[in-house]
Amino acid sequence: MSNVSFCCYEQADVMKCVDTIVDKCTDPGCCLSRMRPRYKRLVDNIFPSVPQEGLVKNNMEKLTFYALSSPEKLDRIGEYLFQKASRDISRKRNEFVMIAMEAMDQLLVACHAQTLNLFVESYLRIVQKLLESSEPSLQILATQSFVRFSNIEEDTPSYHRRYDFFVSKFSSMCHNNNANLATLEMIRMAGIKGIQGVIRKTVSDDLVENIWEPVHMDKIVPSLLFNMHTMKSKSDIVVESGISEEVNDKNDAFSLAESCLRELIGRASFGHVKSVIRPVLKHLDAHHMWVPNVFATQCFRILMFSIQSQYSYAVVETLMTHLDENSNASPKIRTSIADVLSKIIAIAANESVGPTVLEIINSLLTNLRTSVTRRPPSNIGLAESDGENEYREALIHALGEFAAHLPDYQKIEIMMFIMSKVPQLKSSNNPNDLHVQRMCLKSLLMVSTKYCSVQMNATFPQSFLDLLLKTLTASEDEIRFIVLRILHTLLDRHNNASKFSKATVNITKSEINLEKCSRSDTIFIRKHAQDIYVSIYECLEITNNTVDNVEAVYTTLALICIELLSEETVLDFIRLILSIQELAITNAVLSTQQKFHLHALVVSIMLLVAIIIDLHPLKIYINKIIEQRKLLNATHLLPELSIHNEIKSISLLPAGVLIEEPELTEALKASGIDITKTGPVLTHRRSWVENTNMSMKGSYTDLSNLDLDSVNSTPAMQRRFSPNEDLSFEAMKRSLLDNPAVKAEQNTRQTQLCDLYRNASFQDLVAISTASKDEESLHTKITDVFNKVDLSNKLSAIETNNNSKPIYETLFPELFAF
Amino acid sequence: MEDYKFLFKVVLVGNAGVGKTCLVRRFTQGMFPPGQGATIGVDFMIKTIEIDNEKVKLQIWDTAGQERFRSITQSYYRSAHALILIYDITSQPTFDCLNDWLREIDEYANNRVLRVLVGNKIDKEDREIPSHVGQDFAQRHDMRYLETSAKQADNVEKLFVQIASELMEQAKSKGISTESPQSLPFNTRTSKTINDFCCNR
Ligand SMILES: Nc1nc2c(ncn2[C@@H]2O[C@H](COP(=O)(O)OP(=O)(O)OP(=O)(O)O)[C@@H](O)[C@H]2O)c(=O)[nH]1
Numbered sequence A: 001m002s003n004v005s006f007c008c009y010e011q012a013d014v015m016k017c018v019d020t021i022v023d024k025c026t027d028p029g030c031c032l033s034r035m036r037p038r039y040k041r042l043v044d045n046i047f048p049s050v051p052q053e054g055l056v057k058n059n060m061e062k063l064t065f066y067a068l069s070s071p072e073k074l075d076r077i078g079e080y081l082f083q084k085a086s087r088d089i090s091r092k093r094n095e096f097v098m099i100a101m102e103a104m105d106q107l108l109v110a111c112h113a114q115t116l117n118l119f120v121e122s123y124l125r126i127v128q129k130l131l132e133s134s135e136p137s138l139q140i141l142a143t144q145s146f147v148r149f150s151n152i153e154e155d156t157p158s159y160h161r162r163y164d165f166f167v168s169k170f171s172s173m174c175h176n177n178n179a180n181l182a183t184l185e186m187i188r189m190a191g192i193k194g195i196q197g198v199i200r201k202t203v204s205d206d207l208v209e210n211i212w213e214p215v216h217m218d219k220i221v222p223s224l225l226f227n228m229h230t231m232k233s234k235s236d237i238v239v240e241s242g243i244s245e246e247v248n249d250k251n252d253a254f255s256l257a258e259s260c261l262r263e264l265i266g267r268a269s270f271g272h273v274k275s276v277i278r279p280v281l282k283h284l285d286a287h288h289m290w291v292p293n294v295f296a297t298q299c300f301r302i303l304m305f306s307i308q309s310q311y312s313y314a315v316v317e318t319l320m321t322h323l324d325e326n327s328n329a330s331p332k333i334r335t336s337i338a339d340v341l342s343k344i345i346a347i348a349a350n351e352s353v354g355p356t357v358l359e360i361i362n363s364l365l366t367n368l369r370t371s372v373t374r375r376p377p378s379n380i381g382l383a384e385s386d387g388e389n390e391y392r393e394a395l396i397h398a399l400g401e402f403a404a405h406l407p408d409y410q411k412i413e414i415m416m417f418i419m420s421k422v423p424q425l426k427s428s429n430n431p432n433d434l435h436v437q438r439m440c441l442k443s444l445l446m447v448s449t450k451y452c453s454v455q456m457n458a459t460f461p462q463s464f465l466d467l468l469l470k471t472l473t474a475s476e477d478e479i480r481f482i483v484l485r486i487l488h489t490l491l492d493r494h495n496n497a498s499k500f501s502k503a504t505v506n507i508t509k510s511e512i513n514l515e516k517c518s519r520s521d522t523i524f525i526r527k528h529a530q531d532i533y534v535s536i537y538e539c540l541e542i543t544n545n546t547v548d549n550v551e552a553v554y555t556t557l558a559l560i561c562i563e564l565l566s567e568e569t570v571l572d573f574i575r576l577i578l579s580i581q582e583l584a585i586t587n588a589v590l591s592t593q594q595k596f597h598l599h600a601l602v603v604s605i606m607l608l609v610a611i612i613i614d615l616h617p618l619k620i621y622i623n624k625i626i627e628q629r630k631l632l633n634a635t636h637l638l639p640e641l642s643i644h645n646e647i648k649s650i651s652l653l654p655a656g657v658l659i660e661e662p663e664l665t666e667a668l669k670a671s672g673i674d675i676t677k678t679g680p681v682l683t684h685r686r687s688w689v690e691n692t693n694m695s696m697k698g699s700y701t702d703l704s705n706l707d708l709d710s711v712n713s714t715p716a717m718q719r720r721f722s723p724n725e726d727l728s729f730e731a732m733k734r735s736l737l738d739n740p741a742v743k744a745e746q747n748t749r750q751t752q753l754c755d756l757y758r759n760a761s762f763q764d765l766v767a768i769s770t771a772s773k774d775e776e777s778l779h780t781k782i783t784d785v786f787n788k789v790d791l792s793n794k795l796s797a798i799e800t801n802n803n804s805k806p807i808y809e810t811l812f813p814e815l816f817a818f
Numbered sequence B: 001m002e003d004y005k006f007l008f009k010v011v012l013v014g015n016a017g018v019g020k021t022c023l024v025r026r027f028t029q030g031m032f033p034p035g036q037g038a039t040i041g042v043d044f045m046i047k048t049i050e051i052d053n054e055k056v057k058l059q060i061w062d063t064a065g066q067e068r069f070r071s072i073t074q075s076y077y078r079s080a081h082a083l084i085l086i087y088d089i090t091s092q093p094t095f096d097c098l099n100d101w102l103r104e105i106d107e108y109a110n111n112r113v114l115r116v117l118v119g120n121k122i123d124k125e126d127r128e129i130p131s132h133v134g135q136d137f138a139q140r141h142d143m144r145y146l147e148t149s150a151k152q153a154d155n156v157e158k159l160f161v162q163i164a165s166e167l168m169e170q171a172k173s174k175g176i177s178t179e180s181p182q183s184l185p186f187n188t189r190t191s192k193t194i195n196d197f198c199c200n201r
């Protein structure tokens, strides 16, 4: 072996003496024996006598010509070149190695695709050999050649060819730590380019090495990321906004790594997405790159922009799974992950359809729920301060970001979905449930702010509205407040909410963005006025209402008035306002302060109605009342609502400060509101209770719909105010009780209630009554039904009810023992 | 014409600073590098040695001990024929971590990989882990045990030669991989036979 190389070393001298004797032969051994194969001679001839002269061009042409004309010799040529190169490497004769490499490159390009694979084996062995050397220049040379090779299309992929060494070595080069910074960057860049080459070579053909295997991805991905975050300081391009859909084409390690990552994820099919994302997550974990999450965000945005868009939600899914897996990590980390999620989720929203959308929403809600329930209830107070809250906010924000980029019809779907996830609080009142409820509603609020109402009947599908209204009477004031805010965002089509955030009597029509109420809106409010008004009324009855709650009710009413009311439908609304005034006068449990707030609310909203619907006489009348209140210094009955309303007037309710029914009736008549058709206003006119069909569906929940009646006719109230008292509340109540239509309505309900009690099993009924959030109210309701039944003997229609009475009285004696 | 008969992949693992890189440098380059910096990611070295007149090529992957590189270094375990687990005999913490390392090895490496425990830096005076403790630990976990000094070149050659001989023994006893790798397709059968061999052990 050594003598061969000795000969080669002595090439120059030998050539001089044998040149004329044996053409083209430079190897003395060969010359002497004349046994040396032609291909070897051709190969030998491409090497110059002194390396500085470089590849002998015309001899290279001869070799190429030979290779093309005798392709079957290609493998031998390759093998021989490899041997020569190996020898040169071990002797550190790098110039000759470079020449061999150049020759290899030229042959690769010149060879026909179908014969190429004969040659590739030895070619790759040389590349590997070079990569194995500790010499940076050889490693870089090998990489350059390999990159050229990776761009050559091969006809017949070699299935047995393996690239694990290349992946391992290139990844190692990506982490080069050479003391010389320039060398370091060159080697790292070579590593990245090499990886890119392997990807190109393998990715298009599944039969070749499967580059998506974890064993490869776990090396490739961290290597790219490592260069993205360690090499970025040099190039200032990495401001957060700098990450866009555009590929960064600067030639530095950072940009190379980034574009390689883009190419990789861009080529990933659905099944491969996780193979790429998993190591990304692992890397971010290992390098503690979630807090702060600038780089994580940057990475994920790059991934999202480069992935085939139909798979983008898989990235979101994987990130969400990671969040699940980190449920025991510090809230800071989780918050940061959720924050990254919120920054990319919008990109996925555009591509998400159907079940995926709900899956994503569901997963976010589940995380919220987990966050709430992960701590023992006693620690909830603590949880607020240890970052758990930020985490939740981040999740809700992500949810909002996602929803914001979905089409509106999907937002409704999502809102309904979220609403269906809101736990309906039962008597247990588990603090966790309460928390979950609050979180869900906050999410809902977030989504609702992204939704743009056009037609109210589309915005409020029946089941959605039902659940919302039901939650409006939740026992927690904060919950009710959120629901009211949800209503604001959904109702406020004309951007008026901010003007009506606080009750006021200083408003002019010109300040309000108004649009004439459409037919479908009128139909909507006709259909739902009953449910909505009852719920609002009940909401105001609750004793823990804060000023904020009352203000929020004001805003809601103002928006209903602006968005939905017309002359046709205004009367029911006025009835509601009037009954709120009644509530303020007669309720026994509300605080004095709360009652003042109600009075201020009533007068403000009544004025607004007059302004919006252009009921001039009504406006005059209400202004008169306002003036009167001012005159008598009854400022506690006027806005601003505040917690400490001091009483400046001589009495709480001085004369002439209340809205009185006869004057109101007159004002309405004078305003052209048709109140005569069906009898005197507020007594014989069809009530707002009438329109909707509050059917008993046999479920407990529907029982609560009876609340309005039960409130108005609770024994306590009846004791307080005799029917003779000339209070409009009584008029109101009469209107409810005496109106034949209402009667009929109530009768149906009574019948249904009776049917329920007749047909349901005892256990069911016990279950119903015990499951009640407030047994008292069920009790009052039943009492109420009884009272009415007793009172209405004169009506023949309810005889069946009378008959049925003993049945449940005997069944549930304990319920009626009062 | 290929210059080796066997190709084995050896991976070094262990806490940061125990001397992995120094051992590799001592073995491959015959020197003790002054002021050796911490390894980033994974380093690669190659060395061909001769055992019983047969050339054995060792591909040596020197991993970073730092925690943050754990995810990439783990990915190199899988294809290893031998894993050298190193601790520093003057540092109890590096010994205490051995169990964690074994757990990682179990998770990521081929379960038939040849495992060698090495206590390094025996040239130092302030030993904390007595020899027999390391020996015991190795025995309990079915590993070879050796104490080395990269600085004074104690047992370094021996370490790698032993590994190479053992792997060669294993390969030969299975009666395979004796043919010259040069006649094999690129980069495949050599390693593959060893892999198969390891798996069938
Ligand atoms: N006295 C003595 N010091 C050693 C020996 N081996 C390594 N060192 C020193 O230990 C320190 C760390 O050595 P490295 O080889 O870089 O350690 P490593 O395991 O590669 O560390 P990482 O690459 O960070 O995982 C250096 O300062 C070496 O000089 C040894 O045998 N004896």
Ligand SMILES: [Mg+2]
Pocket: B020, B021, B022, B037, B038, B039, B062, B063, B064, B065
């Ligand atoms: Mg090291």
